[in-house]
Amino acid sequence: MAKPKKNANNEGTIYQRKDGRWEGSAYVLTTDGTYKRRSVYGKTWDEAHEKLTKLKADSLNGMPVATSKMTVSEYLGYWLLNVARGKVRRTTYVNYESLVRNYVTPEFGRKKLVRLTARDIRAFLVKTAATCQCCAQGKDKGRPEHKRRCCALGRCCNKFPSDRTVRFLLVLLRAALQHAVREDELPRNVARNVELGMGTKRSIEPLTVREGRQLLAAARDNRLWAAYELAVRIGLRRGELLGLRWVDVDLHEGVLTVRQALQRVGGELLIVAPKTQRSARRVALPQECVTALRAQRAQQIADRKAAGNNWKGTGHGLVFTTKNGTPIEPRNLNRSFEVLCVRSDVRRVRFHDLRHTCASLLHEQGADARMIMEVLGHSSIRVTMDIYTFVRLDSQRSAFDRVGDALRDDGTGPDDDGGTAGDPVAV
Known part of the structure; x- marks a missing residue:
């Protein structure tokens, strides 16, 4: 040696x-x-x-060196259980746990926490964005043999993670490593040195006025007519609709208060707090919504009478329930909406696009951004302007026509200068 x-x-x-x-x-x-x-x-x-x-x-230079011997997997397990669990919403916690288990741990779970670098994280995110997760996680191989349809049969389904998933991974790592810095496990947060590109923005596809009219007309004989009215006219989220209680609806005054939501979290249907602090809000009810809600109450009373002893109401007093009184599964609302789109001859969009529809219709009818933000319960006005005020081509054409009218030279305008505007002059 x-x-x-x-x-x-x-x-x-x-x-x-x-x-x-x-x-x-x-x-x-x-x-x-x-x-x-x-x-x-x-x-x-x-x-x-x-x-x-x-x-x-x-x-x-006064920068301490970490002495922790934990692996990335060990530390994230500690952080999830002892820190994140008490700080974030249940839905966020379940998402964090899934991301750690399916993405982070397989990649560098055994790596020492103190050895993790910004380069490691950047390479991991780039690799994840370009990797079919059905192949990586063996999802198709986990299905019964007669239900296998892609990766297990040698046909990659190209199920790449969304930009949102990749960004969420970086958010998770930044939060976890920042806590490690606070607890003196690490000298600095290397994830803060990682930046992602802009990514691809998901296209927003609100319904037009004509499509909205067709959809609501076709929904009148649907058990969930009132849900569609509320989604289109005041932009309630799916979870807010399914978690709505009668005690939060004042049909006499025409006011609805959002206080909770219904979501499937970790295999359970749970009543959870609204998405953000501003999501808890009071909204005026259009007359059409009041009418639909009165019909919904009458239908629920009839359902309860028909079910008799088989009525399984949960005690939450939900506005929207099944025929036997149980909460409506969120995925079943999606399926009902898909059927309704076909019946009403409306192009197929996501249920969440009804919320976009509400925002865009309000915007086109002259509502200001502040009012739209309050109706939809956004956390900031920036969210309203960046995401929900979709401007249609016909609205653009109408605006351009008005500009054209203003610029058209008919010789009678007060600013007519005889055609000399723009001529060069000596100075």
């Missing part, structure tokens, strides 16, 4: 190990405020020296 190469005092030592690598070590400042001996490794003496020099420089 080669002899250690002597360094000056306080510079540490560098020597070659039995496995051929070079190890450099020095006493450096750690996150608990004490000085401890830490090691770095390189394939050559120069590489080990470069790493050791950086380690010493960080220590001299």
Whole structure:
């Protein structure tokens, strides 16, 4: 074994190990405020020296070196259970747990937390965005043999993660590593040095006025007529609709209050708090919504009478229930909407696009952004302007026509200058 190469005092030592690598070590400042001996490794003496020099420089500049021996998987498990669980909504926690289990742990779960770099995270996000998750997670192979349809049969379905999923992964890692910094497990949050491109914005497809009229006309004989009226006219979210209670509806005054939502979380149907603080709101009810809600109440009373002892009301007093009184499964509302689109001869869009429809119709009828924000319960006016005020081509043409009328030269306008505007003049 080669002899250690002597360094000056306080510079540490560098020597070659039995496995051929070079190890450099020095006493450096750690996150608990004490000085401890830490090691770095390189394939050559120069590489080990470069790493050791950086380690010493960080220590001299007051940047402590982490001493945690936990792996990324171990730390994220601790963070999920002891930190995130008490801070975020249940739905967000379930999403975090799924992302850690399906994406992060398989990639670098065994890596030491202190060895995780911004380069690791950036490469992971790029790789994830370009990887079919059905193949990576073996989803098709997990299905019964007679139901396998793609990856297990050698036909990749190209099920790539959405831009939102990739961004959510970065949000998760930033939050988790920032807590590690606060608890002195890490000297800095390397995830904060990772930036993502703009990505592809999901197209917004609100219904036109004609399509909205057709949809609501076809919905009049549907059990969920009132739900469609509320979605189109005041833009309630799916969960807000299904979690709506009669005590939160004042049909006499024509006012609805959003206080909760119904969501499937981790395999359970749960009543949860509204999405954001501003999502809890009071909204005036159009007369058409009041009429539809009165019909819904009459239908529910009839359902309860017909069910008799089989009525399974949950005690929540929900406005929208099945024929036997149980809450409506969110996916079943989606299926009902798909059928309604076919019946009404309306192009197929997502149920959430009814919310976009409400915002865009309000915008086109002259409602200002502040009012739209309050109706929809957005967290900020920026969300309203960036996402929900979709401007249709026919509205653009109408605006251009008005500009054309203003610019048309008929010789009678007060600003008519005889055609001299734009001529060069001496100065």
